[in-house]
Amino acid sequence: MKGRILVVDDERDMLLLLERIITEETDHQVETASDPMVALECVKAGGFDLVITDLKMPKMDGIRLLEGIKEIDPTLSVVVMTAFGTIETAVEATRKGACDYITKPFRRERILVTIENVISIQSITRENRALREALGKQNGFASLLGVTPVMRDIFDRIRQVAPTQGTVLITGPSGTGKELVAKAIHAHSRQKENRFITINCTAIPENVLESELFGHVKGAFTGAWKDKRGLVADAHGGTLFLDEIGDLSPILQTKLLRLLQEGEYRPVGGNVTRKADTRFISATNRHLRKEIARGRFREDLFYRLNVIHFELPSLAQRRGDIPLLGHHFLKKYAGINNKRISGIHPSAMQRLMALDYPGNVRELENIIERGVIFCRTETLMPEDLFLERERSQMIGALPPSLGQLPFKDAKDQMVAIFHRQYIDQLLRDHGGNVSRAAQKAGIQRQYLHRLMKEAGIVTDQYKGLPDHQSAEPEMN
């Protein structure tokens, strides 16, 4: 980013030297002032991204100038220069809002690195402010947020599609907000007063899923003591959201196809056909065309489901949403944990902007939640984020801030950390093979999937790692 810098020093040689360094080595624009009063006038006129000022000047010392600048524009970054041996004054300046200090004589590289850091942080901070303002103007999509063009396009399409009865298929990687989009469609639909019912096709075993969906009659199977309404009946007049549709078994795919084609279904064990009046929205992180090619998903069902298609991009493809989402989660978890944290430090934001996020928005949310828990100041700092994979640092040592929580909350936090670390190690050891990992851990595959989802872990993170236990192909 190209910035505009104001250099203030009563020594002309220093002004000339800094002006030359900045013009020769960077793309930034530079202006100089040898008089602090003139400098204040320049700041009032606006348009600067950074002020570099000496601390010792005859007409007004740098601290006073700094205070004056902050009164005019509290968001403007100021770097102070100080002679060797007067570090205390520099420290006082940082307390008063200077973002960095440089001791004279300085090395060319030192000043250049400082300038680049400050200007890029300044640009992120400004962007955040703009995003927060945009957030204030958000448009009835409750907690579904985004300001990038691709998300704006999704909001527009939700508004178009919601009032119709069209069946919707939402695809995209795990944690990108597919369920939130489904809820937003329902919330803007004509049937919004009626129920929105979610059914997770992976979490429920096949034999149970059928009766969950369609209901059953008394005596249909052992344990069916009385008639039971299914979720299709519960969602009458509303929306039925079929999550993880790509995992639906072949038998249920056929039954669901009938429901979509005929608008009819039959409860398990029953011989009376019922009419369905439900809007169907389904979602999957699988590539359904590939599943069709592999013979695992019915093509005719795919076309029935895919009347209106939403493809959600990964978070890495819309990094511009990270500041907005980061602040949203900060507010949410500061509230839940009863903490006063007002912002994310620009350097922490810079780190967040640079991550890959295989677990997408869910992963960002987890990072911020953890950060809020460990944060001990009013600003979320880079070290609160535990980005260097928290594993090694956390085992053995109880994070100090846990001691401030009630026992149950502290225990829940530790359990969540344990889950994340355990699953991470388990999947690492099995090259991301969920079936094998679950077998090794002695838990159900579905349960492992659920734990992974809660921890924001996706198998893609482990693709390419060797499965130490077996050479068999992935089964999940």
Ligand SMILES: Nc1ncnc2c1ncn2[C@@H]1O[C@H](COP(=O)(O)OP(=O)(O)OP(=O)(O)O)[C@@H](O)[C@H]1O
């Ligand atoms: N655009 C967004 N704005 C705000 N929060 C979001 C957004 N996208 C996702 N989230 C949050 O991220 C988490 C995951 O979202 P969601 O469950 O909708 O993703 P998903 O794509 O359905 O995931 P999966 O495929 O694993 O079921 C939720 O806590 C959700 O609130």
